[in-house]
Amino acid sequence: MSLQIQMLGTGSAFAKKFYNNNALVYCNGYTLLIDCGFTAPRSLYELKIPLNQIDAILITHIHADHVGGLEEMAFQLKYVFNTRIKLIVPATIVDPLWDTSLKGGLSNPAEGMTGLDDYFEVIIVDEGDIIPLHDGFNIELVLTEHIPNKPSYSVYLNDNTFFSADMKFMPALIHHVHYERKCKYILHECQLFSPGLVHATLDELLTLPESIQEKILLMHYGDNISQFVGNTGRMEIMEQHRIYQFP
Numbered sequence: 001m002s003l004q005i006q007m008l009g010t011g012s013a014f015a016k017k018f019y020n021n022n023a024l025v026y027c028n029g030y031t032l033l034i035d036c037g038f039t040a041p042r043s044l045y046e047l048k049i050p051l052n053q054i055d056a057i058l059i060t061h062i063h064a065d066h067v068g069g070l071e072e073m074a075f076q077l078k079y080v081f082n083t084r085i086k087l088i089v090p091a092t093i094v095d096p097l098w099d100t101s102l103k104g105g106l107s108n109p110a111e112g113m114t115g116l117d118d119y120f121e122v123i124i125v126d127e128g129d130i131i132p133l134h135d136g137f138n139i140e141l142v143l144t145e146h147i148p149n150k151p152s153y154s155v156y157l158n159d160n161t162f163f164s165a166d167m168k169f170m171p172a173l174i175h176h177v178h179y180e181r182k183c184k185y186i187l188h189e190c191q192l193f194s195p196g197l198v199h200a201t202l203d204e205l206l207t208l209p210e211s212i213q214e215k216i217l218l219m220h221y222g223d224n225i226s227q228f229v230g231n232t233g234r235m236e237i238m239e240q241h242r243i244y245q246f247p
């Protein structure tokens with residue numbers, strides 16, 4: 001089943017010209033939002049996409065450019081739209097997401113709101129699970145390296161597309177995605193300066209063979225991306241808000 005992907009933003013955590021690196025994935029009438037950073041509500045507003053048009057939100061890890069919009073999303077869905085959408089959360093993240101990122105704003109015991117379940121239909125998932133979302137649309141998470149003791153999960157979309165969460169350069173995994181999993185498209189985060197430390201750098205991604213680079217679309221980049229146009233090898237720079245077709 002073909003996918004369309006529309007980035008709500010393509011920026012790094014500190015980008016000011018681009019919104020947070022959050023993605024809308026459309027498949028067969030279903031809409032999945034991958035991550036919901038602090039700029040997601042504004043980006044959705046600009047795209048004129050009502051929040052209740054999203055069927056599910058997948059959380060990859062708990063940095064603010066990936067979860068900082070969840071408080072507004074929860075409040076609006078509850079008090080404006082009166083609905084509860086799916087929140088797909090890896091098991092290792094579900095407690096820290098509430099306890100360390102959201103509880104301060106969303107907890108309201110006086111009105112019975114004491115956890116994520118009071119705002120979302122929480123679906124807890126594990127690495128390697130094939131998660132069926134809709135007819136012809138499934139996802140699978142893979143744990144990728146980012147910050148020690150802070151799990152971050154990349155995602156296979158329908159077997160043929162790999163969407164990186166925030167991750168260090170993991171060439172063995174990218175080779176696996178290309179040669180074994182035979183993914184046709186790789187959407188990869190990209191830090192424009194070195195060393196990477198917690199991200200994959202453009203210099204590192206440029207060491208991949210051209211046959212892999214041809215599949216890569218770059219995202220999660222800094223405000224100075226325009227200086228790199230023409231210098232990203234065979235890799236394409238993704239544009240936020242443009243709808244990409246992945247047949």
Ligand SMILES: Nc1ccn([C@@H]2O[C@@H]3COP(=O)(O)O[C@H]3[C@H]2O)c(=O)n1
Nearest residue numbers: 012013014063064065147166197198
């Ligand atoms: N050890 C760390 C931890 C964090 N950071 C920066 O903080 C940002 C948090 O969001 P991010 O998108 O993961 O990018 C991280 C780094 O820029 C970093 O540079 N080094």
Ligand SMILES: [Zn+2]
Nearest residue numbers: 013063065166
């Ligand atoms: Zn990030």
Ligand SMILES: [Zn+2]
Nearest residue numbers: 061063146166
């Ligand atoms: Zn991060």
